[in-house]
Amino acid sequence: MKLIFSVLFCSLLPALLLCQTKISGKVIDNSKQPLPGANVFIKDSYDGVSSKEDGSFSFTTEEEGNAFLVVSFVGYQTKEESIQLTGNDINIEIILEEEARELGAVVISAGSFEASDENKAVILRPLDIVTTGADADIYSALETLPGTQQIGETEGLFVRGGSAAETVTIIDEMVVQKPFYSSVPDIPSRGRFSPFLFKGIMFSTGGYSAKYGQALSSALILNSQDLADQTLTAINLMILGLGGAHVQRWENSSFAFEGGYYNLGPYFNMVEQRQEWDTAPIGLEGSINYRLKTSKTGMLKAFGSFNYSDLSLFMENLDDLSAKNYFGLRSDNYYSNLSYREILGDDWALFAGASFSLDKDKYDLNTDKVNQNEILNQGRIAVTKQVFNSSFITFGGEVQNMIYKNVFNELSARLDEVYLAGFLEADIFFTNDFAARVGLRGEHSKLLGKYNLAPRISLAYRLGTFDQLNFAYGKFYQTPFKDFLIQTTDFDYENASHYIFNYQFISDERTFRIEFYYKDYDNLAKGNLFTPPFILPAVPLSNDGGGYAKGVDIFWRDRETFDMTDYWLSYSYLDTKRDFINFPGLATPTFATPHTFSAVIKRWVSSITTSFGLTYTFATGRPYYNPNNPEYLGDKTKSYNNLSINFSYLTTVFNNFTVIFFSVDNLLGFQNIYGYNYSTDGTVRRPVLPTATRALFLGMFISVGQASPF
Amino acid sequence: MKIIVTIAICFLTAAGMYAGDGKYEKAMRKNLSEIDSARDVGSMLDVANGFERIAFAEKDKWLPYYYASFMYVLSSFADTTAGKKDGYLDKANIFINIADSLEEDESEIYVLKGMIAQGRLQVDPMNRWMKYGRVANTNFEKAMKIDTLNPRPEYLQGVSLYYTPEQFGGGSAPAKRLLEKSLEKFNLFVPDNDLMPNWGRKTVEQMLEQINEIPEEVKEE
Numbered sequence: 001m002k003l004i005f006s007v008l009f010c011s012l013l014p015a016l017l018l019c020q021t022k023i024s025g026k027v028i029d030n031s032k033q034p035l036p037g038a039n040v041f042i043k044d045s046y047d048g049v050s051s052k053e054d055g056s057f058s059f060t061t062e063e064e065g066n067a068f069l070v071v072s073f074v075g076y077q078t079k080e081e082s083i084q085l086t087g088n089d090i091n092i093e094i095i096l097e098e099e100a101r102e103l104g105a106v107v108i109s110a111g112s113f114e115a116s117d118e119n120k121a122v123i124l125r126p127l128d129i130v131t132t133g134a135d136a137d138i139y140s141a142l143e144t145l146p147g148t149q150q151i152g153e154t155e156g157l158f159v160r161g162g163s164a165a166e167t168v169t170i171i172d173e174m175v176v177q178k179p180f181y182s183s184v185p186d187i188p189s190r191g192r193f194s195p196f197l198f199k200g201i202m203f204s205t206g207g208y209s210a211k212y213g214q215a216l217s218s219a220l221i222l223n224s225q226d227l228a229d230q231t232l233t234a235i236n237l238m239i240l241g242l243g244g245a246h247v248q249r250w251e252n253s254s255f256a257f258e259g260g261y262y263n264l265g266p267y268f269n270m271v272e273q274r275q276e277w278d279t280a281p282i283g284l285e286g287s288i289n290y291r292l293k294t295s296k297t298g299m300l301k302a303f304g305s306f307n308y309s310d311l312s313l314f315m316e317n318l319d320d321l322s323a324k325n326y327f328g329l330r331s332d333n334y335y336s337n338l339s340y341r342e343i344l345g346d347d348w349a350l351f352a353g354a355s356f357s358l359d360k361d362k363y364d365l366n367t368d369k370v371n372q373n374e375i376l377n378q379g380r381i382a383v384t385k386q387v388f389n390s391s392f393i394t395f396g397g398e399v400q401n402m403i404y405k406n407v408f409n410e411l412s413a414r415l416d417e418v419y420l421a422g423f424l425e426a427d428i429f430f431t432n433d434f435a436a437r438v439g440l441r442g443e444h445s446k447l448l449g450k451y452n453l454a455p456r457i458s459l460a461y462r463l464g465t466f467d468q469l470n471f472a473y474g475k476f477y478q479t480p481f482k483d484f485l486i487q488t489t490d491f492d493y494e495n496a497s498h499y500i501f502n503y504q505f506i507s508d509e510r511t512f513r514i515e516f517y518y519k520d521y522d523n524l525a526k527g528n529l530f531t532p533p534f535i536l537p538a539v540p541l542s543n544d545g546g547g548y549a550k551g552v553d554i555f556w557r558d559r560e561t562f563d564m565t566d567y568w569l570s571y572s573y574l575d576t577k578r579d580f581i582n583f584p585g586l587a588t589p590t591f592a593t594p595h596t597f598s599a600v601i602k603r604w605v606s607s608i609t610t611s612f613g614l615t616y617t618f619a620t621g622r623p624y625y626n627p628n629n630p631e632y633l634g635d636k637t638k639s640y641n642n643l644s645i646n647f648s649y650l651t652t653v654f655n656n657f658t659v660i661f662f663s664v665d666n667l668l669g670f671q672n673i674y675g676y677n678y679s680t681d682g683t684v685r686r687p688v689l690p691t692a693t694r695a696l697f698l699g700m701f702i703s704v705g706q707a708s709p710f
Numbered sequence: 711m712k713i714i715v716t717i718a719i720c721f722l723t724a725a726g727m728y729a730g731d732g733k734y735e736k737a738m739r740k741n742l743s744e745i746d747s748a749r750d751v752g753s754m755l756d757v758a759n760g761f762e763r764i765a766f767a768e769k770d771k772w773l774p775y776y777y778a779s780f781m782y783v784l785s786s787f788a789d790t791t792a793g794k795k796d797g798y799l800d801k802a803n804i805f806i807n808i809a810d811s812l813e814e815d816e817s818e819i820y821v822l823k824g825m826i827a828q829g830r831l832q833v834d835p836m837n838r839w840m841k842y843g844r845v846a847n848t849n850f851e852k853a854m855k856i857d858t859l860n861p862r863p864e865y866l867q868g869v870s871l872y873y874t875p876e877q878f879g880g881g882s883a884p885a886k887r888l889l890e891k892s893l894e895k896f897n898l899f900v901p902d903n904d905l906m907p908n909w910g911r912k913t914v915e916q917m918l919e920q921i922n923e924i925p926e927e928v929k930e931e
Contacts, residue, residue, distance in 0.1 A: 043767075050756045606875065
């Protein structure tokens, strides 16, 4: 009996010695929905369980005393609850908070389109830039988004009634002084930077962050790639020229160099051009790109590029039809950008950057010679501090030194600008559904000798899993054009106030966005610029201009309805009038039209490994200046239509992975007219037309030694 | 006396049952045995949670992190909800990076990194192949370099080649070469101990069977 008792006692002994506590309860989210599959366990022990379909859990532990109950789940913040393990049953309800800025959390996004390959819901992917439109140019791809105007006669982004000069391009937090190749009258030039350089693109059509300034309308914020993925040699053969690149990847660094030569001569012989070219554009360019991972979280980036181009052409002289105007342009451009990012401690992040650029343009205008040299040095530093949860504040400053020399025959003018700016911005996540970005930016220009202070605010409120409301207000300042400042520096900043309200729905496969805006322009600079074709009575230099722009932008993208097909539709309505430069009063400028519509369709056909892209654009007519019409800018061109297609055929050539790209711009041959030029007396006029009715592009991009990208 | 002995034995048993040393292996073995039977996302996440608990308690062992990551990768392949795959892969990525920081130059860790890249690619092939195809291959190559006898890099590359169009050197013929090579290595493969990764052989055999069947069908036609 004794023995039996002792055996019985023994078998109970482990349980008695190690007291067991039963823990049960339920895991739910903020809205009391059960979370199945959450991991519930005692910290530093193996004891735990996954929550069931109804969020409930129950397990026992032999641990004793003070302990922590940990609950973790994908997409939610891990929670630790202090508990006492005494052998008494514990019943506990755990509420998990969604991880902010995961898919589904509110995102501050009024006014902006983001393209990113990070794994979150965004409107565009970087690859969309390459496969949209006909020329694989960042800017022409962005022109398929609402808020932009279809301007074919010159380069630049014309956003919501703003001129191209009101859009700033920023690479790795620093301003790019010349994002485009140098300008030729009535011919648009391309963006200088390849879309492949960037991993993220943020295009703000208004209400952008206090981190940036000096743009009344819009900011294009580009983030360059980190370490290259692998060692690779590439050869590019194009109808317009050829190029090559080599990328070397080491464990913690990568180095790339790239070179190219282009000559449009052969292409111009093949596709007839309207212009009478003396020297078809030729160019030589090269770049180097270095990345160093300085620590687990630190990244140093250095980029430098050089570009030389030469072109000349004859243009009709409308005042003397027996003579021709000669236009020659030789350009040298150097650009460099150095930046460093690091995370310090648990909640500090540092950014430091410097950039140098030099642009030299030599113009031959009949017998006149014009030399324009522009140097831009800049430095920037910014610090971000995480405050609580996902909220953080960012503050920093930047300095820019711009030296501009303009020599017209014997006359010369020079500008020395020192621009200083400081900013402070807080991103506050009040809840997972409501967030605000509040910022303040102060600027000082040495040339103007004045300060400005620009408040910015952006609010976002999430309505459901996929949709949210956004609101933004901001004040934006810009120093008047250099062409004004070389006449006098007795100017004030131009400014604009933005009011933006938007609703957006973003699921994985569908996006809908409607945005209303009002933009109030004030202090726009007035006076004569020394640029044709505006030959009007002298206008005194002043800050007396102003104006407004209001409208609606609508965007719809759908990747779900049609198999392997992705399409988007954009519509913009714009109502704008302004008084600036030499306008006699408020008028709708030449770069604004009320209605613009774009449709982009892409389809991937895996059986022939080809991606097809089709872009159609329609825009109502734009005003043009007719000296015979007493109403200033009272005439309008006919409407604009363009259908462009592109094919990317993926294949291998001698076992090297190759993409063959072919595109046709204006496939259907619409006769588009961008405006009219008049002779001084108004008796002769000529339409401003595209350089050719259709533009073709054919290129072959070979990755040497890479058999398959898959 | 008898009682004392019995009680002493009892104590020893109790102590033995809860001794720290065997506990890790036991828990790992229990979880490993559950991998094969986890067919749906829910049970895969259950197993992942099990490994995560061990990982958090042990902290300096890379294998629990490795397996937790592995289970999240499998979940991302199994879950058909479009928006969820990346979330699992994010978590898989966190775990494999911890594993990587605990164990330097481990071939199996690079295999899994490559597999995560394959998972990323699968979510949005049109937009992601350029980046993640390369990331996957770079990791598999590294895995092979560290351990030339590891059968898994060739296995995973073979599977992805099988689904790659023939224009890019994909298709069943080149896939077969890799899978056969992988099988050769599987035949020689002996894990250091029973906790070390030892998965994939069955799929290789099944795929080879499937590939070998195809020519016969063609003949019939």
